[in-house]
Amino acid sequence: VDDRALLASVRAVIGDADIRDDCAVLPCGDRCLVLTTDMLHATTDFPDDMTDWQRGWMAAAVTLSDIASMGAEPVALLLAAGLDDPLRLEAITRGAHDCCARHGGRLVGGDIDRHDELTLVSTALGEVAPEHLVRRRGARLGDLVCVTGTPGRAMAGLEGWDVHRRALLEPEPRVAAGRALGRNGATAMMDLSDGLALSLYDLAEVNSCGFRLRGHLLPRPAEVPEPEATAFALYGGGDFELLFCLPPERFPVPGVDCTPIGAVTDEKGMVLLDGAPVERRGYEHRWSG
């Protein structure tokens, strides 16, 4: 059983294809609201040497990244904290608050609870004009496929490359880039948290398309030798970058630091790097059940 199979069972209950997107979309007058929640906890999400400020920052960043991937503007953030020690709350709250101060939205409330394992659940609400909303679905044949920043840095940081450690511990959600992409013609978008390869396969599936990537275009974490650099870029999780499709005539997008790595094809479900299939793997929860 993997997360994607579980999501299918949820979809059967709630009867809504919207959960394929990074956020739920709700009409509100002449605007769209977008809403998302993410659970993080000690054993699977937080490296041991993180500070509590960084844990709070990351908890905010994961949902702000989801808001970014819809082309939306963050409005408000809630933080539910299950704490093994109540004295941790202040630094965690400060981290989440500071991430909002930098990237948008306002920490407006939350919940606190006693928990054996530190568990942080953040929820973000965003808004966007309907014509600037970007979903996972919408890619068109011939679009460029692009990424912001450099995928694989979080994994490089995890594997001991100190120059990438901060990218792992203090990820920057690409809120400004996401908003600019929504206003400048991005046709499909998601964030990279499960890694580039899995994200490309998800995007190919929802768009009934394929992708051909060029190896020499792929940004790779600096200082990491091959073949690790390419493996980290394709299969590493934990990056807060955006993956999106864009008509070639819209490139470049002013103010957005991104790299075209290939193009959308009609080869359904195929993700090829220099003609060879990319492995369908990355960061996935696996269940023993």
Add this chain to the structure above:
Amino acid sequence: VDDRALLASVRAVIGDADIRDDCAVLPCGDRCLVLTTDMLHATTDFPDDMTDWQRGWMAAAVTLSDIASMGAEPVALLLAAGLDDPLRLEAITRGAHDCCARHGGRLVGGDIDRHDELTLVSTALGEVAPEHLVRRRGARLGDLVCVTGTPGRAMAGLEGWDVHRRALLEPEPRVAAGRALGRNGATAMMDLSDGLALSLYDLAEVNSCGFRLRGHLLPRPAEVPEPEATAFALYGGGDFELLFCLPPERFPVPGVDCTPIGAVTDEKGMVLLDGAPVERRGYEHRWSG
């Protein structure tokens, strides 16, 4: 250290008195949005004999109750589930979905994660016209203080009175009552989750007022002998009833099953039952730190 002290430290960081209310309030065009999140988990919130459907129901009910206490209409619900066994997800999702189907809102998404201890965090978004929004603050001298339903039933259920077991396991959030109260002049409102006594003290503090209650008016759980019945009604937690203030000329409110139990006074911070101080205790998390 108790939850109320911790909340004060959060308030120092996020600088907002709004967290005194059950929901954060956000303007959106000519409407108000209200947003709330609650964490529940196995050891402190779920009796062992609950079904997973009931756990999902309760997770939805806690945030829908917060929406109700603002006089608002639920719009959307998110459920983040930390699961020890992925096979539990479907029944939990169905419970949350069914609670929304009964009381309002739509389950639109969430997150799933591996967790040693079953942990459910629900987030609800609601909306309300600004003139119908009810906050904790707003009580006026001479208002009636009222409760919906019968406080203490959840505690009676927990203590073995089978007739109250369902009130404990399948609480009904008072969404329809909350909305009617917002439209019919309630001046201050909150839900009862920490028990009637603590809720009255919270309401007294935020309103700089007091309350005088009449013992013979207080609804008590049926079949429970005294003095337990009164103790459960005052100090039992886990009820999803509404506590509110209402100008006497607005009583009764059509369609709302509620009981006036006393009146607002100018005796700041004093909660008296037949002239004697009510103990300031109820359901509170206590931290060993």
